[in-house]
Amino acid sequence: MRSNPTGRQLRFGAELRKLRERAGLTATEAGQLMGIKQTQVSNTEAGRVGVSAERVRSLACHYDCSDKALVEALSDMTTERSRGWWEEYREILPGGLIDLAEMEHHAMRLRAGITAHIPGLLQIHDHAREVIRQVVPELSPPDIEHRLSFRIKRQTVLFKDSPTPYQAVIHEAALRMQFGGPAITRKQLQHILDMSERAHITVQVIPFAAGAYPGSGQSILYAHGPVPQLDTVHLDQSHGSALIDAEAQLDKYRVLLERMEATALTPNSSRDLIHAIVQDL
Template sequence: MRTHPTGRQLRIGNELRKLREQAGLTATQAGKLLGVKQNQISNMEAGRVGVSPQRASTLAGHYGCGDRELVSGLCDLTSQRGRGWWEEYREVLPGPLLDLAEVEHHARRLRAAVTVHIPGLLQTPEYAREVFRQDVPELSPPDIEHRVSFRIKRQTVLFRDTPTPHHAVVHEAALRMQFGGADVTRRQLRHLLDTSEREHIGISVIPFAAGTFAGSGQSIYYFTGAVPQLDTVNLDQSHGPVFLDSEAQLEKYRVLLGRMESTALGETESRALIHDIVHSL
């Protein structure tokens, strides 16, 4: 039995619990339908024991879930087993960071909206290093290098054979924040321009001239799952990633991201603004 379930394992259990509760069944009743004891259902819902695609499908059937796409997406989530590259960092980085990499790895689409930092998946190593040097409490040099290498490895989702589409909304403030000085910032912005030329990567800038806007002050990362119910929101906090997945939370951040995207300049205008900032450094 697992003592420290991963984010994916917890999410599977949470989704099964939602389906059971929507069916109006107790864990004891669900166990009788499946032919197991109540604690087996509780352990599955807590992520402490594994759930096969077949068992997930059987449970969804017992719970009367007629949403075939949701059941298929949930079964796909349960089949995402195996040791991912992020596991090599298990002893040196906090668990939520590994959960972040796993969610990114399996997401169908990535969206981000940031106001102070360049989005992590679009950072250069030297820029990321300067960001981590500002952490409180202060990180040791080895810890910084672990985080930098981990962040750069996460970026493989954008450059693998079948890259994940990514659209980022970046406030002008993030473009002008000189982490590491003008030279580091200049190289970071040129990297943004280079990556934005890829068909699957879009970057839109909210200029200072836009004034106030919904979602200002937040760093939001949105991961699209197989179906909307399996989407995930990550709020990038100083103490680490915070994951949200309730229906109300997902809808809230869909609306916020939509408003931020509509406030931003078009991608061509955004590239022009980034070019201007580079030349001003």
């Protein structure tokens, strides 16, 4: 039995619980249908024990779930056996960061909306170090290096053989904040320009001239799952990370990102603005 389930394992169990509750069954009733103890149902839904793909399909049948795409997506989650690179940081970094890397790794598509910072997946080494140095309370030099290496490794989702499609909406304010001074900022902005030329990466900028817009006070990362029910929103807050997967909240953040993207400049105009900012440095 797992003593410390990962965020993804907890999400898997939560989705099974949703299916059971929609069927109007208690954990005891579900156990009776499956010929297993209620505690096994509860432990599975809590992410403490794994199940086979066959068991997932059987549960879906007993729960009268006709959404084949969702059932297959949940079944596929049971076949994951390998430990991701992020596991080496589990005893070093906060659990929310580990769950973030795991979420990014499995996402079908990533969309970000950022006001005050360059998205972590687009930060260069020197810029990222300066950002991490601003964490409160202040981190020790070893902790800074651990977080720095972790952030850079997260970027592998953009460079693997089949890279994850990534769309980032960045406010002009984030582009003009000079973490580390003009030289580092210039390299950082050039990196964004270079990355935006990749086919799977789209960068849009919301200029100061756009004025107010929905979602301006938040840092949002929306991870699309294999089916919409398995989407996840990551919010980066001063007190830590938050993962959101309630259907109503997912709808809300989809709308927020769509409005942010509609407010932002086109990708080509965004590159023109970034070039102009570089010239001002």
